[in-house]
Amino acid sequence: MRGKVAVSWTILIGGYAQNKQPMEAFNLYVEMLRTGLKPDHVTFATLLSGCDETITRKDVHQVHAQITRLGFDSDLAVCNSLVDSYCKSQGLELAFQLFKGMITRDTITFNTMITGCSREGLNEQAIELFSEMQHYGFRPSDFTFAALLRACVGLDVTTVGQQVHALAIKANLIKQRNALVDMYAKCGRFDEANIIFENLADRSSVAWTAMISACVQQGLNDEAFKLFNEMRSNSVCGDQATFASTVRASANLALLSLGKQLHSCIIRAGFMSNVFCGSSLLDMYAKCGSLKDSIVIFKNMPERNTISWNAMISAYAQNGDSKATLRSFKEMVESGVHPDHVSFLGVLTACSHSGCVDEARQYFNIMTQTYKLTPQKEHYASLVDVLCRRGRFKEAEAWMAQMPVEPDEIMWSSILNSCRIHKNQEFAKRAADALFNLDMLRDGAAYVTMSNIYAEAGDWEHMAKVKKAMRERGVRKVPAYSWVEVGRKVHVFTANDRTHPLNDEIRKKIDTLGKRMEEEGYKPHLSCALQNVNDEMKAESLKYHSERLAIAFALISMPERTPILVMKNLRACVDCHAAIKVISKVVQREITVRDFSRFHHFKDGACSCGDYW
Template sequence: MITSSPHLQSLLPSRDDVTHNPEVNNNFRAKEQECLNLLKRCNSIEEFKQVHAKFIKLSLFSSSPFSASSVLSTCAHSGWENGMSYAASIFRGIDDPCTFDYNTMIRGYVNATSFEEALRVYGEMVEEGVEPDNFTYPFLLKACTRLKSGREGKQIHGHVCKYGFEADVLVQNGLISMYGRCGERALSSAVFERMEAKTAASWSSMVSARAGVGMWSDCLVLFREMCRETGLKAEESGMVSALSACANTGALGLGRSIHGYLLRNINELNIAVQTSLVDMYGKCGCLDKALRVFKKMESRNSLTYSAVISGLALHGEGEEALRMFSEMVEEGVESDHVVYVSVLNACSHSGLVKEGRRVFEEMLREGKVEPTAEHYGCLVGLLGRAGLLEEALETIQNMPVEQQNDVVWRSFLSSCRVYRNVELGKIAARELIKLSSYNPGDYLMISNMYAQAQMWEDVARVRTEMANKGLKQTPGFSIVEVKGKTHRFVSQDRFHPQCKEIYKMLHQMEWQLKFEGYSPDLTQVLLNVDEEEKRERLKGHSQKVAIAFALLNTAPGSIIRIARNLRMCSDCHTYTKKISMIYEREIVVRDRNRFHLFKGGTCSCKDYW
């Protein structure tokens, strides 16, 4: 739409610019206003071109800078297909483009995701000696942010200082976001700290900058600090980032608080916020709540469907995920590569091999989405989980060589370990070390594969290689939230203040389990020790310690929620099923791959994970 900016109004020609004759001048003004009114009513580029032709025919485009800028602005900000290419031709026809015109083109290119073009136009602006203003830089910084181009961003920052806009709040917020998302955490913080008056947008920029590079814990620390400083006043972009951090850290309590705030203070949530809520609830183990938010949405896009399908996948609801995918297609929402990853993961977690193959083949046949290493990795995981190791290996070998990355081989190695196929596992291990020779998790998985096969010399060799490279494994841990506070436990944990009570509870749980026929699976202890030592090791697994703590500190009948950083072992799985029945508790466990809902002695994964 045409802006009523005072700057744009100032571009109107004076009476002397048009004519000294008042009658002619009034006629000019009337024609110009008529065309400007027509411009406002344009609903398509075809209508716009007709009005543009009228401006040219009446000599309005060449004689009135205001008209020229209005025509350019309408086209560049329209969002029409090919709108920016037509706007570029209009721009080239302006004899002496001003700051407003350059800003219009920069903003238009950024909104059209043509970020390199936006930077190119700014370079042209500088070369032509047209002085920028404070409206020039926020969109340029956004372009650098989206390109993750810190080098150009620093150059832009230099120009900001040169022209005296370093104290402008919008520019400062753009710098915070740009530096944060380009990995320049110190520079982002420096700009933020120098601000005299930090606004909600400033805090949101800091939160979004941390979320943009996956610093989820830091993101939540900043968000909580923002809540203390501003009373939870944040822009929707900050809320979206905070919800993403909650989703990735399992901070359900904070996620619920944010949702409550949004409902109390915002009349209508936009699609980005609603999608973030679906994603947060799905990843925090509240699938029913995620579905309720999803069903209330008036409009949905591919990201929304991807979020709900991912949630269903994490909870092992593969058939429902496929139904949701079909609904998306029926509603005319275009599938993208993210949606296909979500659907293939859903099939993988539910053992729907036939259906997963069909989805992958459909993607190839339609040709709208080029398969990436991530898609192939999902297919390899689907086949591997089902025990179809030879087919999984054949799939990798038939992939484009450049897509045979560490993620694909890691997925295959994991399946080889689960199905105890050492020969194929050796192939995966060899290729994985070539591609990722400094990932301690890979060496640990290889070591565990050999330990399961009691190949202790190979275990020692792999462990020695780890030590020589200075690689340290991240210990397995389980996190449980009780009364708004998170408690983290590692295996054999003896450091918690309630240590004595926890181990008394563990002893009681073991005693009760004997009456339910529980027998520890000693094969899950991957150490060359005697059976008694293996039993003791199993008793202290972090998940069991976390459950004992939760049973001691939560109300009878309440849900226990646990997050793990590693895949759950089969012994903990059996153990937790029986505990859910004995103590009549629902226990939700999120491991590295998916959610498990234990209830009444059964698990939602149907023992397939």
């Protein structure tokens, strides 16, 4: 019969364990040993049940040794608790050793190991353990399927997930529908996820977050916001992951007002200290052109990981501050955080935007030789891009010849753009041919760029042939458009747009600006007008490019000296870049334009890119 004193100690230890105070429980256990009392199987099971990630593998190992000395290593409940404790204390290999040596196992044993494997990303082992569990005839539980579905997400194998789904239905275990939504959504099976989600009677925050995240991944950012608002109207409180996904939607839409509202929600929910929410906010402000806010968010982060450092590095790179990008990378390394593929992509992008060829080569070598990271296509594309932007096409071709990957659409497109800048028609033709011979093109950008190269050279015959080939292939031309947010409303403009309610006022503003710009010495770059018309008509057409219309509207709609942020889906032309520099000086405003690859911050007649982009 257990002694009353030992029972009292066990009850006290259990109290701490149940209240998620594992260190206090362990300290009490040590004090119990000092009194000379011997713990029994109940004490050990109770102590280990409260373990979490704060308990070290060494702590668990010491308890394990005591269990073995006292002869409780054959007790199933104690062994299950030990396996669970090893899994939670990053001792999965020790958990495997114990698991394999257990004479008796049950469903809990297998569930614990499957959960531990899926938590550590050992998803194939989790599936193998489930097969072994079935082989021995153990009936799976809700916990089994929850862990298996997480493993399927890690494997990104939907067929396995479908089999697990079928087994869950066969076992009449339907409580994991929220997890099913999460699994299908994260595996990119949006339709299946949506069907299950729509039929859920009780939707947890897991299901809502999975659907919001899936919408963001699919580019359905407006739908993500609708789901977020619907979730809140159903009195479901989102967690850190919910807010992080929704903030990404506002970043993709570049809607600063929505981003700020979400920022306020995160503060009220008490999630500002969460590194994922903080990183998402940092990224959102950067993509909305508010680099200052990104820096403030980063500086106030109580914890920083690879994701937050990468977000800051990318923010500087997107905004054209190469020195700050490289400085942040150095600070990241000095803080003890290891850079990954994303970190180096940010650095290489910054080098490309500033024309730093030698630095790009240096960081590429650091990535491969110091950190032993295998370059991906994006890294090779960045190195080719930095060479082509500098006009060093022979070096770029030599580099491409030794690459272990084939050039893709992104790489050839960047080469084509550089060829246009440096008027390298010969290499442009080869790049265009490579693009035109691809089985599938995202859009007609390559055809448009090549026809523009011919137009700038005055070769109207070849330009017409390219446009004809584009029509014959049925490739869609992407229309250029810009948008500006005023009063929490987005106003979209296309080139020479006359549909806006304030059309007359906008055009009057453009004419007024034109006169003042001429006084400052502005002359239009007629080569940017790609129609075969006279110079006067070319100059007139340039005045009504989409970003110029958006800026004119912002000037008549926003208070004086208020900064203006304009987004454009394509690359800004040389004339618009030159014009906006002059406009920023004339109207005494900061004007930020984000095109498809980077930000341009205009102030007092200069641009942050230094006219290199």
